[in-house]
Amino acid sequence: MSSSLHHSIIRAASELWNYHRLYEPLLPADGILVFGSNDLRVADHAAELYHRGMASWILFTGGRGRMTEHWPDTEAACFAARAKTHGVPDEVVYCEPNATHTGENILFSREMMARHSLDSKHVIVLQKPYMERRTRASIEKQWPELSFRVSSPPIPMDQYPNNSIGMDDLIHAMVGDLFRIIDYADKGLSTAQIIPSLVHDAYHHLMDAGYTRYVPR
Numbered sequence: 368m369s370s371s372l373h374h375s376i377i378r379a380a381s382e383l384w385n386y387h388r389l390y391e392p393l394l395p396a397d398g399i400l401v402f403g404s405n406d407l408r409v410a411d412h413a414a415e416l417y418h419r420g421m422a423s424w425i426l427f428t429g430g431r432g433r434m435t436e437h438w439p440d441t442e443a444a445c446f447a448a449r450a451k452t453h454g455v456p457d458e459v460v461y462c463e464p465n466a467t468h469t470g471e472n473i474l475f476s477r478e479m480m481a482r483h484s485l486d487s488k489h490v491i492v493l494q495k496p497y498m499e500r501r502t503r504a505s506i507e508k509q510w511p512e513l514s515f516r517v518s519s520p521p522i523p524m525d526q527y528p529n530n531s532i533g534m535d536d537l538i539h540a541m542v543g544d545l546f547r548i549i550d551y552a553d554k555g556l557s558t559a560q561i562i563p564s565l566v567h568d569a570y571h572h573l574m575d576a577g578y579t580r581y582v583p584r
Contacts, residue, residue, distance in 0.1 A: 382569035403429020403442025414453035543581025
């Protein structure tokens with residue numbers, strides 16, 4: 368990859384990163400709802416917020432996905448175990464281990480919260496940074512009565528890649544998430560999102576450069 372192309376890719380990726388992230392200021396809440404993924408730093412963020420007194424319970428949701436099928440247990444169980452290593456007590460942790468996509472994360476978590484009579488007048492929803500917007504749009508459509516704010520680990524894009532996800536992987540994932548933001552709104556699964564022209568141009572630039580791994584053909 369030439370230096371000029373590399374810089375154009377990073378600039379375009381930064382446009383998507385900043386679009387996907389919402390930077391919502393958090394308020395104290397009843398609980399924390401954590402969507403599972405391949406990024407255990409989200410569980411670390413949940414533990415931090417709990418110890419700051421931001422909520423009194425944490426619900427982790429997620430089975431095994433394409434990026435976590437090699438994990439020793441479900442995403443929910445691994446996230447919960449990670450939070451407990453940070454001192455989150457067992458009695459405030461709930462696990463929903465069956466969800467395989469965002470819609471099921473929402474449906475199954477809603478059912479579990481009702482089953483355990485968890486206070487949920489307002490909740491904090493945690494996700495990976497580049498999935499904040501899609502998560503908000505999905506909840507707004509599929510759980511419209513829920514009062515919530517979305518957050519993620521406060522990691523800048525250039526520091527996000529680690530042993531589990533490289534920069535190329537991240538860019539593929541961000542392009543795929545923008546595709547789903549558009550597609551799911553068209554299918555009535557999420558609320559429609561305004562996409563600024565700079566973001567739209569960056570999206571197509573990255574697709575033209577081959578970042579289409581998570582875009583259906």
